[in-house]
Amino acid sequence: MSAYRIQGETGEWEVVIGLEVHAQVVSKSKLFSGASAEYGAEPNTHVSLVDAAFPGMLPVLNQECVAQAVRTGLGLKAEINLFSRFDRKNYFYADLPFGYQISQFEFPIVGKGVVEIELADGAKRQIGITRLHLEQDAGKSIHDQDPTRSFIDLNRAGVALMEIVSEPDIRSPEEAGAYLRKLRQILRYLGTCDGNMEEGSMRADVNVSVRKEGEEYRTRCEIKNVNSVRYVMQAIEVEATRQVEIWESGGTVDQETRLFDHLKSETRSLRNKEDAHDYRYFPDPDLLPLEIEQSWVDELKAALPELPEDKRARLEKEYGVSAYESAVLTAEQNVADFYEEVAKDADARLATNWILGDFFAALNRTGRSIEDSPVSAQGLRELLSLISDSTINGKIAKEVLEDMVETGESAKEIVERKGLKQVTDTGAIEKSIQDILDANADKVAEYKSGKDKLFGFFVGQTMKAMKGKANPAIVNELLKKLLNA
Numbered sequence: 001m002s003a004y005r006i007q008g009e010t011g012e013w014e015v016v017i018g019l020e021v022h023a024q025v026v027s028k029s030k031l032f033s034g035a036s037a038e039y040g041a042e043p044n045t046h047v048s049l050v051d052a053a054f055p056g057m058l059p060v061l062n063q064e065c066v067a068q069a070v071r072t073g074l075g076l077k078a079e080i081n082l083f084s085r086f087d088r089k090n091y092f093y094a095d096l097p098f099g100y101q102i103s104q105f106e107f108p109i110v111g112k113g114v115v116e117i118e119l120a121d122g123a124k125r126q127i128g129i130t131r132l133h134l135e136q137d138a139g140k141s142i143h144d145q146d147p148t149r150s151f152i153d154l155n156r157a158g159v160a161l162m163e164i165v166s167e168p169d170i171r172s173p174e175e176a177g178a179y180l181r182k183l184r185q186i187l188r189y190l191g192t193c194d195g196n197m198e199e200g201s202m203r204a205d206v207n208v209s210v211r212k213e214g215e216e217y218r219t220r221c222e223i224k225n226v227n228s229v230r231y232v233m234q235a236i237e238v239e240a241t242r243q244v245e246i247w248e249s250g251g252t253v254d255q256e257t258r259l260f261d262h263l264k265s266e267t268r269s270l271r272n273k274e275d276a277h278d279y280r281y282f283p284d285p286d287l288l289p290l291e292i293e294q295s296w297v298d299e300l301k302a303a304l305p306e307l308p309e310d311k312r313a314r315l316e317k318e319y320g321v322s323a324y325e326s327a328v329l330t331a332e333q334n335v336a337d338f339y340e341e342v343a344k345d346a347d348a349r350l351a352t353n354w355i356l357g358d359f360f361a362a363l364n365r366t367g368r369s370i371e372d373s374p375v376s377a378q379g380l381r382e383l384l385s386l387i388s389d390s391t392i393n394g395k396i397a398k399e400v401l402e403d404m405v406e407t408g409e410s411a412k413e414i415v416e417r418k419g420l421k422q423v424t425d426t427g428a429i430e431k432s433i434q435d436i437l438d439a440n441a442d443k444v445a446e447y448k449s450g451k452d453k454l455f456g457f458f459v460g461q462t463m464k465a466m467k468g469k470a471n472p473a474i475v476n477e478l479l480k481k482l483l484n485a
Contacts, residue, residue: 006241008248013210014210016217017207018166019204022162022202023201025037026193030158032061033048053099082294085104086287087281088281095138103133103136109134113132114129115129127170140156206239206260219254223235224257224258224259238260257271311330313326315336347384362402374405392421399420433479436461448483
């Protein structure tokens with residue numbers, strides 16, 4: 001793979017990228033209150049006195065949120081810190097009720113880890129994780145409901161977030177996209193974040209700088225709250241190009257926070273980039289340091305689900321799927337579970353071909369997903385068993401699958417109702433073949449004179465005469481016997 005570079009007037013520029021991913025923790029209640037963390041409620045209906053910063057209200061740490069952070073750290077092969085601490089990060093924002101955010105600064109709950117990514121050409125790279133820390137989310141400012149006023153929804157205020165900070169190891173938009181997709185996949189497998197970027201439960205702050213080959217890092221800019229993989233990749237290209245133009249014109253890139261406008265394909269300055277001292281971090285006086293036991297971490301580790309890389313390796317070993325097939329089948333955990341439910345009691349190669357082929361095609365055509373598939377794993381396994389035991393052939397099976405998708409009936413019900421059972425009676429098939437040979441004596445003569453391609457014509461005519469129900473293997477065998485007689 002050739003290195004990604006921005007071509008400027010003075011030569012090539014390398015892009016240096018680090019991502020800070022904010023992942024909303026899957027939990028029933030918020031980080032420091034018992035209010036619901038469910039998405040999509042009416043504005044300001046999931047707000048406790050703690051979330052609204054009423055005087056005298058004290059935070060109480062949610063143990064499940066801590067457990068989810070530890071699980072995520074374990075899934076990222078990261079260091080779990082048995083001692084961590086919550087700090088106050090002070091800044092003013094209209095939807096931040098306290099005037100500060102409870103976060104972690106000097107002592108995060110998770111330390112260094114790694115995510116391995118795979119690129120389109122099959123190359124693999126390891127992206128370092130600097131840290132993962134817990135913090136509470138802010139509320140939401142709404143600016144499009146009134147021409148002169150803004151509104152505040154505090155439903156999200158206090159919801160637990162994991163901020164996952166990468167090392168500046170990413171060197172191209174493709175690598176950034178691969179990293180985000182892999183991170184989201186791991187979080188979903190672990191059940192610690194649903195990864196729904198369109199709902200804001202996973203969003204990225206993108207740090208971008210450029211430099212000439214071999215230079216030290218130059219000034220970086222942070223692109224705030226980018227909520228899709230595609231936009232992250234576009235924002236990197238746009239921002240890197242902007243910085244190259246500034247440096248090459250003799251200017252200086254200012255360290256600042258910017259916003260990405262995907263409609264105009266540009267980044268715009270939002271504010272000067274704050275440093276840690278600007279936030280006046282100090283230990284939160286209402287919360288004791290968090291100390292956890294190694295035995296508890298070990299219990300959480302023992303109960304972790306199978307992670308994507310492990311599942312890929314096992315599917316390749318147990319079911320003989322290729323590396324590409326295993327990557328597709330394990331992209332989402334529910335797809336992998338569906339596949340195994342079908343393949344465990346069926347011909348694994350048949351299951352793989354049908355799921356990746358006709359089954360996925362049917363879902364795409366009808367706009368369905370695995371979750372709302374009209375054909376269950378058991379239903380598809382039954383269809384494949386009818387192929388394996390020669391009740392129907394592959395062509396008929398495609399027709400049956402179409403009916404299953406449309407009607408929700410089982411494969412056996414459809415085969416019985418439509419009389420689709422495969423004809424395996426050699427006598428009936430032989431008679432049909434003989435009738436076709438008698439009706440096409442000229443083509444039989446041509447075949448015997450060396451035109452072997454006519455064999456396919458005879459197969460097609462036989463299948464047509466028997467309405468597709470003849471067993472293809474028997475048709476081929478009998479045709480060869482009769483044509484060579």
